[in-house]
Amino acid sequence: MDALSFTPAVGELPFTARQRELLALAHQLGREKFAPRAAQWDESASFPFANYQDLREAGLLALCVPQEHGGGGADYASYMMVAAEIGRFCGATALTWNMHICSTMWTGVLADGVPMTDAQRAEHLRCRALHFDRVVRDGAIYAQPFSEGSAAAAGRAPFGTIAKKVEGGWLVNGRKIFASLSGAANYYGILCTEDKGDDKPDARDTLYLAVPATSEGFSISGEWNPLGMRGTVSRNLTFKDVFVADGEQLMPRGVYYKGAQTWPAMFFTLAPTYLGLANAAYDFTVSYLRGEVAGEPPVKRRMYPTKQIAVAQMRIQLENLKSIFTRVIAEARPNPSKDERMRLYAAQYTVMEGANDIARLAIRTCGGQAMMKHLPLERIYRDSRCGSLMLPWTAELVLDRMGRETLYEPGERDE
Ligand SMILES: Cc1cc2nc3c(=O)[nH]c(=O)nc-3n(C[C@H](O)[C@H](O)[C@H](O)COP(=O)(O)OP(=O)(O)OC[C@H]3O[C@@H](n4cnc5c(N)ncnc54)[C@H](O)[C@@H]3O)c2cc1C
Numbered sequence: 001m002d003a004l005s006f007t008p009a010v011g012e013l014p015f016t017a018r019q020r021e022l023l024a025l026a027h028q029l030g031r032e033k034f035a036p037r038a039a040q041w042d043e044s045a046s047f048p049f050a051n052y053q054d055l056r057e058a059g060l061l062a063l064c065v066p067q068e069h070g071g072g073g074a075d076y077a078s079y080m081m082v083a084a085e086i087g088r089f090c091g092a093t094a095l096t097w098n099m100h101i102c103s104t105m106w107t108g109v110l111a112d113g114v115p116m117t118d119a120q121r122a123e124h125l126r127c128r129a130l131h132f133d134r135v136v137r138d139g140a141i142y143a144q145p146f147s148e149g150s151a152a153a154a155g156r157a158p159f160g161t162i163a164k165k166v167e168g169g170w171l172v173n174g175r176k177i178f179a180s181l182s183g184a185a186n187y188y189g190i191l192c193t194e195d196k197g198d199d200k201p202d203a204r205d206t207l208y209l210a211v212p213a214t215s216e217g218f219s220i221s222g223e224w225n226p227l228g229m230r231g232t233v234s235r236n237l238t239f240k241d242v243f244v245a246d247g248e249q250l251m252p253r254g255v256y257y258k259g260a261q262t263w264p265a266m267f268f269t270l271a272p273t274y275l276g277l278a279n280a281a282y283d284f285t286v287s288y289l290r291g292e293v294a295g296e297p298p299v300k301r302r303m304y305p306t307k308q309i310a311v312a313q314m315r316i317q318l319e320n321l322k323s324i325f326t327r328v329i330a331e332a333r334p335n336p337s338k339d340e341r342m343r344l345y346a347a348q349y350t351v352m353e354g355a356n357d358i359a360r361l362a363i364r365t366c367g368g369q370a371m372m373k374h375l376p377l378e379r380i381y382r383d384s385r386c387g388s389l390m391l392p393w394t395a396e397l398v399l400d401r402m403g404r405e406t407l408y409e410p411g412e413r414d415e
Contacts, residue, residue, distance in 0.1 A: 009084035009272075009279040011322045019078050022063075026082045029054055030089030035376070038090040041231030042379050045224050047184040048231050051093045056139040060097070062132075064105035069132040075109055076265065080272045080329040087276020088283070091383035092231030094273040096143075096180050102269050103142035103189045103210075104135060106259065107250050110266055113334035114259045120252040127249045131187075131210060140186040142210065145179035145237055146391075152191075153391040155260070158201040161192035161239060163209065169245040170209060175238050182220045182235040186213050189250050190239075204257045208250040217242040228382030264341055265332035267393050268348055274355040274387040275325050281355075281362040281380050282314050288366045293375070301367070310365040314358050321354045342402060349398045352387035359384040 004015075008023045015023065033054050041048045055061050064079055065071020074082070079101060087094035107128045116124060134140035151157040161174025172192060179188065187210040194205040211218060222236040251259065260266070287293050289307055291300040301307055328347040331340055359381040363371055371378045388395035 008081065009088045009276050009322075010081045010326055011319075013081075013326060015081075016078075018074075019081060022072075022074065022078060022082045023085055025058055025060070026085035027088075029058060029060075030086055034086065034090040034093055038092075038231075038376065038379065039373075041090070041092055043230075043373075045226070045230040045233065047181070047233045048090065048093045048096075049184065051090065052141065052184070055093075055097060061100065061139055061141065062104070062136045064101050064108055065132045065135055066108050069129065070136040071104070071108075071132060076105065076332050077329045079105060080269070080325075083269070083272035084275040084279070084325070087273035088279045089276070090231070091273055091277050091380070092229050094276055095229055095270070095386075096184075096232050098269055098273060099144035099180050100142050100185075102144055102266070103187075103250065104132065105269075106263075106266055107131060110263050111251060111255070111259065114255060114262050116252065116255060120255060123249075123252045124255070127247055127252075130247055131250065134187070138186075141181060141184060143179055143181035143185035143188045145176040145182075145188055146191045147176060147178045148174070149177050152203075154394075154397055155203075155392045158193040158203045159191050159206060161190060162195045162201075163192045163207050163244070164195040164197075166243070169243055169248070170207070172209065172211065172239045172242040172244055175236060177222075177236050178234040179220075179237045180232040180234040182224075182233055182237065184233065187211065187248075188213065188218075188237060190237075191256065194253065204254060206256045207253060208256040209244050210248045210250050211239065211242060211244055212248070215242045215244070227385060228379070229386045262334045264336065264344055265328070268328065268332070268344055270387065270390050270393075271325065271348055271351040274351050274384060275321055277380050277384045277387075278318055278321055278351070278355040278358045281359040281377065281384070282318050284370075284375075284377050284380070285311060285314060285362045285366055288370055288377075296375075307365055310361055314361050314365075317354055317358050317361075321351050321358075324350050338405070342406065345393070345398045345402045348393045349395055349402075352390075353395055355387055356381070356384040 004020055006027055034051050062071035063074045067073035083094055147153040148160050150160055152159040163170040163172045189210050192207050193201045194207050217240040219238045220235050224233050224235050289302040291298040324347040328344050363381055
């Protein structure tokens with residue numbers, strides 16, 4: 001296949017032919033469809049349904065469904081590259097698409113590397129076929145609402161949403177906050193704790209269940225009027241005696257907990273959206289200073305040395321983001337070494353904080369006229385602020401984990 005006609009958000013790499021094809025598709029969709037529509041979702045805090053129809057038609061909703069199930073069969077690294085390309089054009093689309101894709105990637109290629117008994121493996125293969133089929137055949141959308149406003153999504157307590165085993169399935173009760181794709185998803189992939197009747201909730205009993213949007217006792221509530229990522233429409237979910245059939249399990253009992261420990265890189269999947277936004281801030285700044293932004297007067301600002309220096313500083317930061325991002329996606333695997341895990345944390349911090357810093361520099365450098373609402377920069381700035389807030393790897397929790405895990409080996413105490 002021919003070389004790409006653009007530099008992807010992850011930079012130039014020795015891509016496979018399939019990766020080039022996917023990047024070209026994402027870039028074209030993003031530039032022609034998602035970028036022109038991005039302001040409308042942001043302004044009205046509404047879900048990008050039109051973009052999802054494009055993703056569906058392009059086969060991108062099934063990107064990480066294995067090929068033997070009729071999907072795109074993309075691996076972790078390929079997904080991460082394509083997601084960064086989409087984030088370059090619409091942050092809210094990339095971030096919500098990530099929640100959907102992860103529902104298929106965690107149960108697909110990532111679960112393949114998680115230890116299971118033969119019985120669990122057989123159960124998993126049976127259940128995931130149902131979910132894959134819905135995505136491939138019906139174009140179904142899956143959300144990934146884990147957060148509850150407690151320490152659970154930070155990985156420090158069992159989830160407060162409870163599932164009790166009943167004949168043929170589970171009875172679910174609880175509440176989720178920040179459920180991106182609320183009202184748009186057909187299935188909500190929730191994490192909840194199995195109630196074993198002993199009043200001792202345990203994170204090892206975490207269940208990963210898909211709740212159909214049409215379930216009795218399921219409801220969506222709350223305002224959605226945030227600073228950024230407004231098109232994610234991340235409202236609250238309530239589950240009141242919701243019956244979820246056995247076959248809706250996204251992973252067998254107890255496997256999610258093992259998966260999270262085996263495959264920490266699964267939590268890095270929020271980062272490509274923000275690498276995309278960092279590219280967007282940089283791309284805009286270059287065009288704006290060259291006087292090439294469509295619809296704007298062709299005023300050049302590139303001749304000022306301070307602006308040239310700022311562009312150089314942005315590029316240096318962007319290269320740092322891309323370097324660590326591409327290194328960790330290339331080495332992502334089950335049971336990473338301590339060195340690899342530290343780098344993963346460092347990459348999350350670098351991308352999430354760096355994207356907002358690049359956007360900040362872009363606003364300062366382009367100047368007042370560039371932050372008007374009809375231009376994308378102020379939206380990119382607001383969207384980029386959200387990355388560091390996302391659990392379980394907020395910027396704070398990453399610092400916390402890195403410091404602790406560097407200074408204490410497993411099991412070490414000071415007493
Ligand atoms: C645009 C957007 C979309 C989102 N979409 C989703 C989604 O689809 N699915 C989903 O599950 N979540 C989603 N989230 C939620 C996100 O991952 C976080 O859960 C949310 O931002 C946390 O908000 P909070 O105010 O409860 O945070 P906090 O109050 O900061 O954290 C919640 C709890 O975590 C623990 N905690 C936090 N920080 C620390 C710390 N430094 N040390 C120790 N404990 C700590 C504490 O127990 C705290 O009470 C989204 C968030 C945003 C901004």
